[in-house]
Amino acid sequence: MSNRTILIGLTGGIGSGKSAAADYFQSLGIHVVDADLASRAVVEPGQPALHEIAEHFGADILDDHGQLDRAALRTKVFSDVAERKWLQHLLHPLINNYLVERVADAQSAYCLLVNPLLIESGQQKWCDSVIVVDVPVGTQLTRTMDRDNNTREQVQAIVDAQASREQRLQAANFVITNDQDLPFLHKQIDTLHRDLLEQCQNHQE
Numbered sequence: 001m002s003n004r005t006i007l008i009g010l011t012g013g014i015g016s017g018k019s020a021a022a023d024y025f026q027s028l029g030i031h032v033v034d035a036d037l038a039s040r041a042v043v044e045p046g047q048p049a050l051h052e053i054a055e056h057f058g059a060d061i062l063d064d065h066g067q068l069d070r071a072a073l074r075t076k077v078f079s080d081v082a083e084r085k086w087l088q089h090l091l092h093p094l095i096n097n098y099l100v101e102r103v104a105d106a107q108s109a110y111c112l113l114v115n116p117l118l119i120e121s122g123q124q125k126w127c128d129s130v131i132v133v134d135v136p137v138g139t140q141l142t143r144t145m146d147r148d149n150n151t152r153e154q155v156q157a158i159v160d161a162q163a164s165r166e167q168r169l170q171a172a173n174f175v176i177t178n179d180q181d182l183p184f185l186h187k188q189i190d191t192l193h194r195d196l197l198e199q200c201q202n203h204q205e
Contacts, residue, residue, distance in 0.1 A: 012133030
């Protein structure tokens with residue numbers, strides 16, 4: 001990952017508001033590479049990974065259109081550590097390759113790599129700096145339950161499968177607190193964006 005645009009990792013637990021933060025960075029002209037989009041691309045119909053997943057979990061993991069039923073898969077892997085590890089072993093190399101290719105296409109002053117599993121995947125090692133979008137765990141639970149119509153138990157299982165809030169904060173170079181409204185979030189990003197542009201300028205000199 002050398003000889004490239006400065007790479008900034010953006011992460012946060014489920015319900016933290018990573019997507020809202022990433023969208024605003026993108027509106028500022030920053031090239032955003034999203035691991036969630038990568039995870040969808042590598043399991044599209046016709047991709048070898050989708051065939052392997054259907055063979056492993058059964059054909060009922062596919063919907064009526066032959067696409068991956070992500071909700072059904074999530075239920076299976078978040079309730080079984082061994083199955084989650086099997087899936088990660090299959091998908092992580094494919095996702096990594098996809099992300100590396102997209103990062104290489106970046107033309108903006110810096111590139112933002114958005115991944116809820118940035119710490120768990122080890123991808124923070126690719127990054128020059130890491131931004132964590134931080135909210136209390138209770139806020140994560142409430143937001144995700146409201147957004148996805150999931151039970152507290154389902155959301156808690158996802159939270160437990162991710163790095164802890166403390167682990168993410170330990171890895172952070174910058175922290176964005178997202179426990180208020182969008183203007184509050186955007187104001188922090190505006191300040192951070194200016195700092196990152198200055199960092200990029202210094203890197204070039």
